[in-house]
Amino acid sequence: MASESSSAHTARTGEVVTRFAPSPTGFLHIGGARTALFNWLYARHHGGRALLRIEDTDRKRSTQEAIDAIIEGLDWLGLDYDAPPIFQSDRAERHAEVAWTLLKAGYAYKCFATPEELERMREEQRAQKKPLRYDGRWRDRDPSEAPEGAPFTIRLKTPDTGEVTIHDRVQGPVTVKNEEIDDYIILRADGTPTYMLAVVVDDHDMGVTHIIRGDDHLNNAFRQLPIIRAMNAIEGGWPDPVYAHIPLIHGSDGAKLSKRHGALGVEAYRDEFGILPEALFNYLLRLGWGHGDREEITREEAITLFDLNGVGKSPSRFDMKKLENLNGHYLREADDARLAALVAARIGEGADEALLTRAMPVLKVRAKNLNEVADGAAFLFAKRPLAMTEKAAQLLEGDARTILRSICNALAAQNDWTSDALEATTKALAEELGLGLGKLAQPMRAALTGTTTSPGIFDVLVLLGRDEALARLEAQAA
Numbered sequence: 485m486a487s488e489s490s491s492a493h494t495a496r497t498g499e500v501v502t503r504f505a506p507s508p509t510g511f512l513h514i515g516g517a518r519t520a521l522f523n524w525l526y527a528r529h530h531g532g533r534a535l536l537r538i539e540d541t542d543r544k545r546s547t548q549e550a551i552d553a554i555i556e557g558l559d560w561l562g563l564d565y566d567a568p569p570i571f572q573s574d575r576a577e578r579h580a581e582v583a584w585t586l587l588k589a590g591y592a593y594k595c596f597a598t599p600e601e602l603e604r605m606r607e608e609q610r611a612q613k614k615p616l617r618y619d620g621r622w623r624d625r626d627p628s629e630a631p632e633g634a635p636f637t638i639r640l641k642t643p644d645t646g647e648v649t650i651h652d653r654v655q656g657p658v659t660v661k662n663e664e665i666d667d668y669i670i671l672r673a674d675g676t677p678t679y680m681l682a683v684v685v686d687d688h689d690m691g692v693t694h695i696i697r698g699d700d701h702l703n704n705a706f707r708q709l710p711i712i713r714a715m716n717a718i719e720g721g722w723p724d725p726v727y728a729h730i731p732l733i734h735g736s737d738g739a740k741l742s743k744r745h746g747a748l749g750v751e752a753y754r755d756e757f758g759i760l761p762e763a764l765f766n767y768l769l770r771l772g773w774g775h776g777d778r779e780e781i782t783r784e785e786a787i788t789l790f791d792l793n794g795v796g797k798s799p800s801r802f803d804m805k806k807l808e809n810l811n812g813h814y815l816r817e818a819d820d821a822r823l824a825a826l827v828a829a830r831i832g833e834g835a836d837e838a839l840l841t842r843a844m845p846v847l848k849v850r851a852k853n854l855n856e857v858a859d860g861a862a863f864l865f866a867k868r869p870l871a872m873t874e875k876a877a878q879l880l881e882g883d884a885r886t887i888l889r890s891i892c893n894a895l896a897a898q899n900d901w902t903s904d905a906l907e908a909t910t911k912a913l914a915e916e917l918g919l920g921l922g923k924l925a926q927p928m929r930a931a932l933t934g935t936t937t938s939p940g941i942f943d944v945l946v947l948l949g950r951d952e953a954l955a956r957l958e959a960q961a962a
């Protein structure tokens with residue numbers, strides 16, 4: 485763990501240190517992934533360090549499954565970290581140490597109010613329609629007034645006059661009156677630190693210089709700053725961090741993003757929706773950050789271009805269509821062998837990766853996700869007799885089977901099994917029969933793929949190979 489002096493060093497050298505600090509009470513959802521991305525990009529852009537802290541102090545709600553999913557999701561997105569993750573729960577002693585330092589220096593005090601007493605206080609405040617806030621009843625009392633051995637919490641003695649302005653890099657200047665910040669608990673009666681204390685101590689000890697997080701944490705910044713400033717007054721080397729609170733993501737209907745809108749874990753985008761990590765990376769980047777009207781931005785470009793100036797102030801809307809359009813773009817850019825492996829895993833047994841690799845250039849052209857590529861590839865591995873869709877069966881009605889007979893004979897005589905040669909042969913036959921090429925291609929497609937949509941018919945012939953293609957045509961010919 486970095487010591488206090490390393491933070492002072494950081495402040496001196498101007499190195500940027502960011503952190504992503506998820507609470508592992510759920511999976512890595514879209515909002516969290518975007519926060520992680522912005523932190524990572526900011527650090528990479530400035531040649532600084534990106535750190536990861538798992539905020540697992542809520543032991544009841546934190547699960548190992550969620551921790552694994554978060555780490556796997558970050559890894560999948562290609563967000564790497566410059567140190568192993570810090571687990572907040574490992575650091576309770578250090579958090580408590582800071583609470584006691586604050587107490588000894590007079591920046592915090594012991595509060596002996598019992599839970600029942602505090603409940604009565606709140607009830608009175610409710611009755612008087614006052615804000616529910618600790619009223620500072622032990623702020624100036626001498627602890628000797630408490631009964632011998634009575635349990636106590638440690639509360640921060642926050643300034644009660646004046647105001648604080650945070651120059652947030654996204655929100656601009658935000659001012660809060662000190663009287664609005666109550667003397668909140670930093671150490672519980674059982675000696676455990678509160679979340680508010682833990683975050684501040686960890687950020688300091690990790691040398692974090694820039695705190696980039698959702699704007700639902702903006703209020704917390706005003707509660708956390710008094711701890712930072714008190715510690716800076718006591719021991720120095722606790723500079724104010726730079727804050728950047730980014731607007732939340734909304735659904736396409738403008739409401740706060742929920743499961744209904746696709747606020748799923750990133751693994752759902754990978755597994756269920758067949759999205760490539762570079763597409764989600766690009767999409768999340770554009771969700772709340774912009775560089776002119778550029779939509780397609782690679783990872784390397786993002787590192788070069790990203791800065792907080794491009795982060796907008798209003799909530800962004802999640803749009804699955806846009807994500808799929810970007811995904812289509814990245815599918816076309818992606819290496820065919822890599823896609824073949826991903827698609828083979830989706831198809832499961834019987835998938836031939838080498839064949840998929842060869843087929844990929846024609847399979848991926850119009851696909852928006854890996855599911856569509858896998859569906860489009862199904863004909864390659866279909867077993868004879870081929871199952872026919874209803875529409876495909878219709879294409880085999882009328883004189884289609886007679887036409888297929890002529891096609892079989894013509895193609896069987898063709899020894900050059902290449903797309904160009906097969907096209908030339910088929911066209912010559914169409915002319916001979918006095919039919920349009922479509923009249924031949926349609927029953928061919930039905931016979932070869934069992935469907936009415938497929939890559940170009942001559943590509944299909946080549947990919948299936950001479951024997952399999954002729955066998956499928958024979959099976960439907962008159």
Ligand code: GLU
Binds near residue numbers: 505507539683697701
């Ligand atoms: N653990 C908090 C969360 O997941 C983030 C705390 C912070 O970024 O300061 O919302």
